[in-house]
Amino acid sequence: MSEKINRVVLAYSGGLDTSVILKWLQQEYQCEVVTFTADLGQGEELEPARKKAEMAGVRPEHIFIDDLKEEFVRDYIFPMMRSNALYEGLYLLGTSIARPLIAKRQIEIAKLVNADAVSHGATGKGNDQVRFELGYYALNPDIKVIAPWREWNLTSRERLIEFAEKHQIPIAKDKRGEAPFSTDANILHTSSEGKVLEDPWQEVPDYVYSRTVNPEDAPDAPETITIDFERGDGVALNGQAMSPATLFAALNELGRKHGIGRLDLVENRFVGMKSRGMYETPGGTIYHLAHRGIEQITLDRGAAHLKDELAPRYAELIYNGFWFSPEREMLQAAIDHSQEKVTGTVRLKLYKGSVIVTGRKSPWSLYSEKVVTFEDDQGAYDQRDAAGFIKLNALRLRLLGRRDR
Numbered sequence: 001m002s003e004k005i006n007r008v009v010l011a012y013s014g015g016l017d018t019s020v021i022l023k024w025l026q027q028e029y030q031c032e033v034v035t036f037t038a039d040l041g042q043g044e045e046l047e048p049a050r051k052k053a054e055m056a057g058v059r060p061e062h063i064f065i066d067d068l069k070e071e072f073v074r075d076y077i078f079p080m081m082r083s084n085a086l087y088e089g090l091y092l093l094g095t096s097i098a099r100p101l102i103a104k105r106q107i108e109i110a111k112l113v114n115a116d117a118v119s120h121g122a123t124g125k126g127n128d129q130v131r132f133e134l135g136y137y138a139l140n141p142d143i144k145v146i147a148p149w150r151e152w153n154l155t156s157r158e159r160l161i162e163f164a165e166k167h168q169i170p171i172a173k174d175k176r177g178e179a180p181f182s183t184d185a186n187i188l189h190t191s192s193e194g195k196v197l198e199d200p201w202q203e204v205p206d207y208v209y210s211r212t213v214n215p216e217d218a219p220d221a222p223e224t225i226t227i228d229f230e231r232g233d234g235v236a237l238n239g240q241a242m243s244p245a246t247l248f249a250a251l252n253e254l255g256r257k258h259g260i261g262r263l264d265l266v267e268n269r270f271v272g273m274k275s276r277g278m279y280e281t282p283g284g285t286i287y288h289l290a291h292r293g294i295e296q297i298t299l300d301r302g303a304a305h306l307k308d309e310l311a312p313r314y315a316e317l318i319y320n321g322f323w324f325s326p327e328r329e330m331l332q333a334a335i336d337h338s339q340e341k342v343t344g345t346v347r348l349k350l351y352k353g354s355v356i357v358t359g360r361k362s363p364w365s366l367y368s369e370k371v372v373t374f375e376d377d378q379g380a381y382d383q384r385d386a387a388g389f390i391k392l393n394a395l396r397l398r399l400l401g402r403r404d405r
Contacts (some may be wrong), residue, residue, distance in 0.1 A: 041187025094189025103135025254281020
């Protein structure tokens, strides 16, 4: 501890780790702690966090519990989904995309309460410490960041529980034993990692899944839905207009019912190690495929292929915590420009873990039955033009072939 901290804003869930961090900050830094709990649609009751913070001596006016679900979907998930970003070709970035919003709100609260520091509960091994802190520094270059897991000696669950018992911090019964795995949840996904999931050869136990039914147990009859898009964003489900968060909540329920969105992934963390995680992204998986479906008929080939080249770079920026970087904003501007006419309706069939696009239509469609038909196109396309097109594209190949023959 090198400088005096008067007040710190802590990203606080009310769980074991952040409850211990709250007390540790009070003791170690002799400072006032302000707690911030974000409702990102994780489906948990958040009021207990208020009571726990009050019990720890946090002043009522310094306990922030904010409903950020609409902002989260509208300003973070939707822009990301416009890019079709998948980290390492598979991961829909459910944890990654939540961190910049949490960081942004922490910095806003720090300014509101005149705090000189912010703190988080991410460990020194994971990606979240990077994501939080890059966000903090981008929004307030002079903020002091306290990362307890990189400072204290409470390096095991047993030590955390001992600290909690010593300071009369309530511990839920299910937290006293060794946790079988850790989870993170929001309206986009639930992630699980650690302990029973650490051996990548062992199949994920069924009890780990919390957001989806086993696809084998899903309904035997498929369900057909439609999603309407305007300028690249979903606006309606089955013809009913919905707000961003309401739409995602409804898609999550459909995905849960049909066992959609399970992913067992060994990924490359930004800090250098590989980790194995299980992700459930029911609504996000449906939405991602629907968005690609509407783009199929509204994007020009050049724009579509360029987007596919940009998407891995965009995904990596989100995964590594660079949401507030100029390069992400530059990519976003290009992506958003591409979405100006991504408007229309996609029909999908949901069945036992699968999502199948069965139809798409748009007032801005580039698809022409007249041109593409195998029947008489009535002069819309002269097939003889293909001969010159092929010869021009074959020229360099023919020159190479003659030289090397």
